[in-house]
Every structure is written in C-alpha cells, then in structure tokens.
Amino acid sequence: MENRLKELREKASMTQEELAIRAQVSRQTIISLEKGKYNPSITLAYKLSCIFGLSIEELFCLKEMEGEKS
C-alpha cells in the first residue's frame, strides 16, 4: 500500500513525533507507515486522514488499484 503521509506531514510542518502524538501511536509506527513497510488498520487510516482533513482514498492507495484509477 502506498501513501502520501510523508509528503503531507512535511507540508504541514509536522514532526513524526507530533503526528504520532496526534494519532496516538508510537513514532516507530509513523516511520514504518512512511516507508510503506506497514499497512495500517482502518481505524488508524481513518485517524490519519482526519488529521490531514482528507479522505482515506486520498491518503492511501493500493498499488494494484493505482493503474485502474488513471
């Protein structure tokens, strides 16, 4: 699963720790999400999308579905 977490976090001038505190997860989880190593649960994906004021689809995208979109 691909995501725009790093891009949006940097745009919002937020540190990984600040985002972790707002999403109530550990900083390691934010690092793993940004690297695309970990796929979040629907609850965490919803929390993160709420933080950035976006929909889940705008924040996360399945690699297999990326081609279908365009």
Next chain:
Amino acid sequence: MTNGKLLIKYLVLLIIGGIAVWQIMTGNTSFGTGLLAGILIAGVLLGINSRQIIQNTEKGMDPYDERVWAVAGKASYAALKIFAVIIALIVLLGSIWGPQLMVNPYNLLGICLAGLMLMYVCFYYYYNSKM
C-alpha cells in the same frame, strides 16, 4: 504500562530473587547464582524499558499500538510454528534412532521454555525491522 502493573512485575522479581538467595544459602549455589544473575539482568532491562514506556505515554504516544501487537502476533506464530516443527522432528527421529535417556523433567521444561522465548525474541526483532 500502569504503575500497578510495574509494581507487580518488580514484586515478582523480588520474590524470585528471594528464592535465589534461599537456594544459595541452602547449598544449591549454582542454581541460586544463575537465578540471581537472571533476576538482576531482568530488573535492569525492566527498568530501562519501563522508563521509555512512561516517557512515551507522558508525551501522548501509545507504546503498545496496533503495530506492536501485529509484530508480536507474527513473532509468536513464527516461534510457535518453528518450535512445534523442531520438537516434532526431535520426537520422531529420537524415537527411531535416539538412545533412551533419563532426564530431569524440570530441566527439560526449562530448556524448552528458554528455546521458545529465544525464538520469540529473535522473530520479534526480525519482524520489527521488517514492518
């Protein structure tokens, strides 16, 4: 980790430490010393770990978030699977070709537990770096 849970963990370590001292005093020095060394190491590790957890919790982060549970779940499954396969192979091959041995069941259980824990820790670090 709440203060209550931490207190219980330290209390358990203290009780086992007491058993270790009692064993040393009654002449079972090798077992008592080993147990005491293990308790000291566990106490130091618990202290470091709980300090980090308390610091992160105070900041508002969750040190036991969903990723930690996912890593722990994968590590447990992998450790259990490998452990079961190894035990099954030992039982199978040992029953056919192995010699009949008289073993202390407590020692055997201790070795099995230590092996399982070691595998879990190794798999935990492996999945923690992968996820």
